[in-house]
Amino acid sequence: MTVKNGASTPSSKIEKSPASTPATKSDRTTPALTPGGNRATAKEDKIVVTVRLRPLSKREQAAKDQVAWECIDDQTIVQKSPVNDRSTQTSSFSFDKVFGPASLTETVYEDGVKNVALSSLMGINATIFAYGQTSSGKTYTMRGITEKAVTDIYHHIMNTPEREFSIRISGLEIYNENVRDLLNSESGGRNLKLLDDPEKGTVVDKLVEETARDDVHLRHLISICEAQRQVGETALNDNSSRSHQIIRLTIQSTLRESSGCIRSYVASLNFVDLAGSERAAQTHADGTRLREGCHINLSLMTLTTVIRKLSAGGKRTGHIPYRDSKLTRILQHSLGGNARTAIICTLSPAMSHAEQTRNTLYFATRAKEKEVARLEAELRTPDASEKDMKIQLMEKEMEELRRQRDTALSEVEELRQKMQQEEKVINRLESPRPVMKCLSFSGTLASNMNVKEHNKIVRQSMRKSSTAPFTLMHEIRKLEQLQEQLGEEANRALEVLQKEVACHRLGNQDAAETIAKLQAEIREMHTVRPDLREDEVVATNKSVSANLKEEITRLHTQGSSIANLEEQLENVQKSIDKLVMSLPKYDEPNGDGEGTQNSKSQSKKKKLLPLSSSSGANRQNLLRSPCSPLSATDQVVETEIENRSPVNDGIAAAEAAQGIEKGTPAKTEGTGGGDASSKEGSGYRRSSSVNMKKMKQMFQNAAEENVRSIRTYVTELKERVAKLQYQKQLLVCQVLELEANEAAGYNIENDEDDCEGNEPEVSWTVTFKEQRQQIIELWDVCYVSIIHRTQFYLLFKGDPADQIYVEVELRRLNWLQQHLAETGNASPAPGGDEPTISISSSIKSLKREREFLAKKMTRLSPEERDTLYMKWNIPLEGKHRRLHFVSKLWTNPHDPFHVNESAEIVAKLVGFCEGGKASREMFELNFALPTDKRPWIPGLNHLSNLLL
Numbered sequence: 001m002t003v004k005n006g007a008s009t010p011s012s013k014i015e016k017s018p019a020s021t022p023a024t025k026s027d028r029t030t031p032a033l034t035p036g037g038n039r040a041t042a043k044e045d046k047i048v049v050t051v052r053l054r055p056l057s058k059r060e061q062a063a064k065d066q067v068a069w070e071c072i073d074d075q076t077i078v079q080k081s082p083v084n085d086r087s088t089q090t091s092s093f094s095f096d097k098v099f100g101p102a103s104l105t106e107t108v109y110e111d112g113v114k115n116v117a118l119s120s121l122m123g124i125n126a127t128i129f130a131y132g133q134t135s136s137g138k139t140y141t142m143r144g145i146t147e148k149a150v151t152d153i154y155h156h157i158m159n160t161p162e163r164e165f166s167i168r169i170s171g172l173e174i175y176n177e178n179v180r181d182l183l184n185s186e187s188g189g190r191n192l193k194l195l196d197d198p199e200k201g202t203v204v205d206k207l208v209e210e211t212a213r214d215d216v217h218l219r220h221l222i223s224i225c226e227a228q229r230q231v232g233e234t235a236l237n238d239n240s241s242r243s244h245q246i247i248r249l250t251i252q253s254t255l256r257e258s259s260g261c262i263r264s265y266v267a268s269l270n271f272v273d274l275a276g277s278e279r280a281a282q283t284h285a286d287g288t289r290l291r292e293g294c295h296i297n298l299s300l301m302t303l304t305t306v307i308r309k310l311s312a313g314g315k316r317t318g319h320i321p322y323r324d325s326k327l328t329r330i331l332q333h334s335l336g337g338n339a340r341t342a343i344i345c346t347l348s349p350a351m352s353h354a355e356q357t358r359n360t361l362y363f364a365t366r367a368k369e370k371e372v373a374r375l376e377a378e379l380r381t382p383d384a385s386e387k388d389m390k391i392q393l394m395e396k397e398m399e400e401l402r403r404q405r406d407t408a409l410s411e412v413e414e415l416r417q418k419m420q421q422e423e424k425v426i427n428r429l430e431s432p433r434p435v436m437k438c439l440s441f442s443g444t445l446a447s448n449m450n451v452k453e454h455n456k457i458v459r460q461s462m463r464k465s466s467t468a469p470f471t472l473m474h475e476i477r478k479l480e481q482l483q484e485q486l487g488e489e490a491n492r493a494l495e496v497l498q499k500e501v502a503c504h505r506l507g508n509q510d511a512a513e514t515i516a517k518l519q520a521e522i523r524e525m526h527t528v529r530p531d532l533r534e535d536e537v538v539a540t541n542k543s544v545s546a547n548l549k550e551e552i553t554r555l556h557t558q559g560s561s562i563a564n565l566e567e568q569l570e571n572v573q574k575s576i577d578k579l580v581m582s583l584p585k586y587d588e589p590n591g592d593g594e595g596t597q598n599s600k601s602q603s604k605k606k607k608l609l610p611l612s613s614s615s616g617a618n619r620q621n622l623l624r625s626p627c628s629p630l631s632a633t634d635q636v637v638e639t640e641i642e643n644r645s646p647v648n649d650g651i652a653a654a655e656a657a658q659g660i661e662k663g664t665p666a667k668t669e670g671t672g673g674g675d676a677s678s679k680e681g682s683g684y685r686r687s688s689s690v691n692m693k694k695m696k697q698m699f700q701n702a703a704e705e706n707v708r709s710i711r712t713y714v715t716e717l718k719e720r721v722a723k724l725q726y727q728k729q730l731l732v733c734q735v736l737e738l739e740a741n742e743a744a745g746y747n748i749e750n751d752e753d754d755c756e757g758n759e760p761e762v763s764w765t766v767t768f769k770e771q772r773q774q775i776i777e778l779w780d781v782c783y784v785s786i787i788h789r790t791q792f793y794l795l796f797k798g799d800p801a802d803q804i805y806v807e808v809e810l811r812r813l814n815w816l817q818q819h820l821a822e823t824g825n826a827s828p829a830p831g832g833d834e835p836t837i838s839i840s841s842s843i844k845s846l847k848r849e850r851e852f853l854a855k856k857m858t859r860l861s862p863e864e865r866d867t868l869y870m871k872w873n874i875p876l877e878g879k880h881r882r883l884h885f886v887s888k889l890w891t892n893p894h895d896p897f898h899v900n901e902s903a904e905i906v907a908k909l910v911g912f913c914e915g916g917k918a919s920r921e922m923f924e925l926n927f928a929l930p931t932d933k934r935p936w937i938p939g940l941n942h943l944s945n946l947l948l
């Protein structure tokens with residue numbers, strides 16, 4: 001925070017009763033801190049308070065109302081008063097900025113709001129309030145401000161290609177302490193509940209939150225909120241001046257690099273258009289007495305009280321009544337803590353409204369006092385710049401923690417050895433011989449009693465000095481054990497799995513090669529031996545089929561080992577989960593910057609999983625996994641530095657407040673160590689200056705990071721297993737195709753001929769797109785299972801390694817299409833073992849599948865369902881809307897957007913879409929189902945029969 005010295009504000013020269021204004025109050029104590037703002041650049045303030053004076057309205061002009069206020073410079077507004085006015089009321093007010101009647105909203109935004117609003121892009125919560133009496137211009141100002149903020153936000157996004165942004169929006173209105181969703185027209189003004197979330201604070205239950213696709217979409221959603229509020233106005237008459245509107249943007253951004261680091265910001269930006277302030281003022285005018293018939297706006301009153309209490313700053317203010325109203329509960333984190341706030345107080349210039357205007361200015365003054373109080377409190381610390389330096393030191397120390405941890409561990413090791421030696425010395429002292437030796441050696445001890453006393457003192461002093469290292473060592477040993485347990489278990493399991501997967505991959509490669517060979521042979525037969533007789537072709541087909549069958553049998557035997565493999569993967573997953581559960585949760589400071597002494601039960605939990613030097617081998621193994629390109633500690637450091645959420649800042653603040661000295665070992669006193677402690681092992685003293693709590697946190701983070709990387713690795717393994725399974729099934733398809741051709745007496749079409757004409761330079765990407773589109777269209781005409789489509793679509797996205805799957809799927813579908821065309825609606829062969837695939841059986845299967853998915857719609861919340869119904873034009877009041885909705889999925893193969901969305905929805909319904917990892921999780925899920933539970937995949941009925 002830069003503080004400019006000096007200049008008194010212009011207001012101090014004009015004020016009639018300076019003592020009553022906050023400006024002079026501050027001037028008296030710390031002249032550099034006038035709220036008017038020469039003190040500091042507004043952009044650095046946590047609360048920026050500005051006022052905007054609108055022009056006289058037409059109505060006021062018509063009523064010949066007089067202009068009562070004047071902005072004499074860009075920070076001061078004064079009341080014009082008749083010459084003979086002897087009132088002692090304050091007539092001059094100073095703020096960060098004062099905007100006169102000619103000011104544009106753009107200027108108000110640029111000078112009073114922009115910096116606060118844009119801090120939300122850096123992970124700092126920000127709130128913009130418009131406060132003022134009815135018709136003073138709150139909505140007028142707030143609309144323009146919101147519009148400009150949206151423009152700037154998207155401008156920033158465009159200019160920050162290295163980060164990926166996501167913006168979510170929600171809107172609500174608080175009227176008469178009822179919370180109404182402004183984005184959900186169907187809620188019919190339902191009062192939403194407020195819930196206390198231990199992590200997020202107060203949350204509005206069932207509030208719709210939409211993700212904005214782009215700026216146009218975001219503006220559209222904002223306009224829906226505005227429109228909803230207007231609907232409410234008509235229905236509730238006067239509610240515009242009594243209701244508060246909050247539009248909340250949640251802005252999240254992540255660095256687009258595959259470093260595996262979290263490196264993300266998330267913060268909310270609230271635009272709050274408050275109710276007319278005269279409601280609160282009326283009640284104030286009467287003290288706390290309720291005026292009969294006048295409905296008091298509880299939220300606004302509480303907001304005023306909260307601001308007043310906060311403005312008492314360093315003085316003991318006691319309880320801050322955030323919870324007394326819905327508005328202050330919802331905005332609690334934006335009013336206190338590390339959030340940034342801009343308050344725009346809108347004023348009518350009319351003489352007839354002078355009193356209300358004055359009340360608004362008092363409110364603005366109190367709000368600014370809050371900032372002044374904060375700064376004063378900051379200045380009361382011995383040296384503000386020293387505090388800044390401490391924060392910087394802390395940040396630097398984050399980088400050094402890894403090194404310090406290693407140093408600490410090796411020092412502990414040294415200490416342990418030293419102590420062992422000391423123990424030996426003690427033992428020698430306790431035994432008779434060493435006593436004699438000691439006696440004879442020193443020659444200064446007069447009696448046996450003296451020797452005993454001496455030994456006792458030595459022992460006591462050694463034990464005292466050893467208390468802290470013992471505790472630390474004990475702690476570290478426990479951590480090492482846990483770490484080793486995790487490392488060994490995971491490494492052992494992974495090693496086995498890696499081997500098995502490699503074997504299976506080899507086996508399947510063999511199979512693929514066999515097919516390729518067989519196909520080549522067939523091609524040869526057609527090209528080299530055109531003279532081949534039909535019966536010879538059939539015979540050859542049979543042998544091809546037999547070969548493939550052999551292959552399938554082999555794969556089938558592999559099936560059980562794949563199942564084993566999956567089981568083992570599950571076990572690894574479970575043991576990892578168990579270990580993760582056993583990881584202790586460390587106390588974290590709360591948002592108010594106070595170190596939370598978490599519940600006793602938490603503090604009783606087991607301690608940490610460190611990466612200790614002695615478990616270096618395990619650590620190396622774990623970190624060598626493909627998903628962990630950075631060392632865990634690097635990641636922790638980066639995450640902590642990047643993630644400047646108020647909570648994290650709170651940690652730093654809390655520690656600063658507790659006066660934790662970092663990197664200044666000499667100042668730290670060992671507990672119970674006494675002189676002996678301070679003399680003994682300076683190495684340990686250095687390590688003990690490292691904040692133990694932080695060090696533990698580092699260990700925990702590192703261990704968790706390892707677990708995460710193992711998890712990712714296991715997920716990858718699972719994916720590979722799923723692909724192997726799929727490959728196996730596709731091979732079965734080939735046999736099926738051959739058999740069908742054989743039964744129909746066809747020669748095998750050499751589809752490879754199609755490929756021969758392809759220019760080699762045609763890129764796989766282009767081919768993939770074309771083939772996938774063909775596949776999508778064929779799925780549609782063949783009534784293929786939509787779960788299968790979803791799986792395939794999400795799993796095979798154009799990776800060159802997918803080529804074989806895409807080609808075989810295309811081939812299978814071509815065959816299926818032909819087959820369906822030929823069999824038409826043929827019934828199953830009477831007495832036949834295998835059901836014939838027909839159009840009607842496929843349609844039936846598909847219908848059953850849609851019914852199954854309709855039931856799965858319960859996986860979505862009612863709000864999610866309603867949003868989807870609206871989007872997909874399903875009447876919300878329809879009786880069978882779930883089925884109606886599901887029946888629309890995967891019905892338009894020509895619309896890529898439709899296809900993509902259908903796939904995502906189906907994936908979600910089946911339950912493998914969480915965390916946006918549909919493609920990873922979905923495949924295994926499908927194959928995890930017993931084949932008899934997946935009867936809807938045409939063609940796979942055959943396969944399962946063959947496989948069983």
Ligand SMILES: Nc1ncnc2c1ncn2[C@@H]1O[C@H](COP(=O)(O)OP(=O)(O)OP(=O)(O)O)[C@@H](O)[C@H]1O
Nearest residue numbers: 054055133134135136137138139140141240241276
């Ligand atoms: N700075 C301004 N310049 C010109 N006209 C303004 C300005 N501010 C407000 N107005 C006009 O004054 C009228 C009242 O403004 P607005 O509706 O924004 O007030 P409000 O404080 O939101 O009122 P309410 O509390 O009833 O919602 C509107 O017609 C608006 O166009």
